[in-house]
Each structure stands twice: as structure tokens, then as C-alpha cells.
Amino acid sequence: MRFEIVILGCGAATPTLRHNPTSQAVNWDGRWFLVDAGEGVQLGIRRHRIPLQKIEGICISHLHGDHVLGLPGLLGSMNLFGRTASLNIYGPIGLEQFVKQALKSTETYVRFQLIFHANSKDACESIMQWRDCTLQSVPVKHRIPAYGYIFDYVPTIRNIKKEAIRTYMLQRSEILTLKAGKDVLRKDGKTIRVDDACMPSKSSLRYAYSGDTTPCDSFIQAARNADVLYHEATFMTALEKTARKTGHSTAFQAGHVAKEAKATHLVIGHLSSRYRDEEAVLEEAKTAFVNSSLAQEGMRIRLNPQTKRTETYLE
């Protein structure tokens, strides 16, 4: 099982000499996804050796330019390099129209199939599933519709809680169903949920990505027990009012979200060029959540499901 996040861009608003706008690649059990595609995403992909044509899905958090303006060009390059495989693109309503219009206006041809999925505006939604992996979108609070994404790996073989056998009077066939990670639906219409009857999976992994947002409960709930939580930290506390007005978070708030969600490791990003001393931004996050790191282009975050250890490397 391979689970790796590669930061391609972690700056806010505009490209700077220090940071690219937001984008990251996720290698999830051998399958590649992009999360956001700000300007410069293609250079990040090249620089950090992400296999361009192996990218199967792109998750866009929202339609502000620093998260999406790299997408049309990226699709054009995939086409130029001969892509034939279809590509899933997840995001808010309006993303499809934006991409199609941008491609049309710039005469950028894409001969492979683009499959657009508009995320639910109201609730957390499972948008992709295969084997032991699930990808969810979660609505967050920004100035326009915006989403976080939750990558989960939960091995299906689960251990039954001893007391559950008695509590639910479980039959052998039901135990097998639950161990296989499936809920049991009984003839009386009652459902026995795997999470209620089984022990938490020891080697499960969760990566939670906030996108741009003020601190919000929906994200905290969805990100619960995340091994790695990536949260935006556009401002510091002195500008908390500005953060609220613009639909962003302070570094302290990002730390607080990680604490509330009982995450193991926090990485803060969407770093603003107004803060020359980024260590000060990190220190502020650490006052709420000690195990915090600053995102940086080229940072690779590897999660090991066996040891539950998170290792970060910088290229």
C-alpha cells in the first residue's frame, strides 16, 4: 500500500518567487490524483516527476483562479502528449462550463474524454470508491461554493467487537459480512453498521484536505482522526477579521481545527506572501497544535499504514 502526497504549490492568491499557487498530487495505492490545479501545476508535475498520463482524477476545491487556472493548460498538454484515457474531474457546479469555455476560447483541443462530477452542495459525499479506498468531497465555508476532500484507506478485513456478538445476537453469516467490511441489513429492516460492530481498523489511513475555508464543523467532522490534515492558514491572528471576511483561516484556527478533529499531523498551506517569516506562521499554528509543519513545494508526505508513521521529505 503506497500513500504519498506531493506538494506542487502551497501559496495563496498569486505565484511568487517563493511559492506556486495551490496544487498537490496524491499517490493513493498506486493511483494518481491531483488536488487543485493553480497556475504552474504543469511545471510542478515535471519538476517532481509526477507521471502526467497516469493521473486518473483531478479534485478542484473551488473556482478561484489560484486553484483552477492551471487546469485548461494541463488538459491541453495531456492531449498533446497523446493521452487517450478518460479523466475524472470533481468540483463545484460551474467547473465544467469554465473548463469547456477556456478550452474553446483558446482553441485547446482535448480528444480524450473528460468526465465531470459536480459535488453535492449540502453534504459530505462519497465520490469515488475502489477496493479499500474511498474519496469524499465535503462542503466547506468560503466566499463561493468550496470543498475539502478526504482520502480514506480502510482495509476491509475487520475485527468484530466481542460485545457486539452478544449485543446484536450476530449469526455466523452476519459476522462474515461485517468482517468483510459490509453493513448487515436484517429482514426486520434494521441495519448493523460495520463501524458499530467492529473495532476501528488499525491500519487505516486518512488524508484530509481543507481547500480555502473559514474553520468549519463539516470539515472537522469529515477529517476526524486524520493521519495528515492539510489546512489553509492564509492569515495570522492579528488579521482574524480579514480572514473571516474573506472566508479564510488563521494559522491558530488551522491548529485548532486539527486539534478538534483529533488529527495526528497538521500541514499548513495557502501561505500568503504578506508573511516573510513563515516560521512565525508555523509557530502560531503550533500554539494550538504542536505536531504542525509548513507546506513547501517538493515536500513529500508518506504515510505507512502498518506503522502509522508519517514521514516528510523535501526534494
Ligand SMILES: [Zn+2]
Ligand atoms: Zn479562494
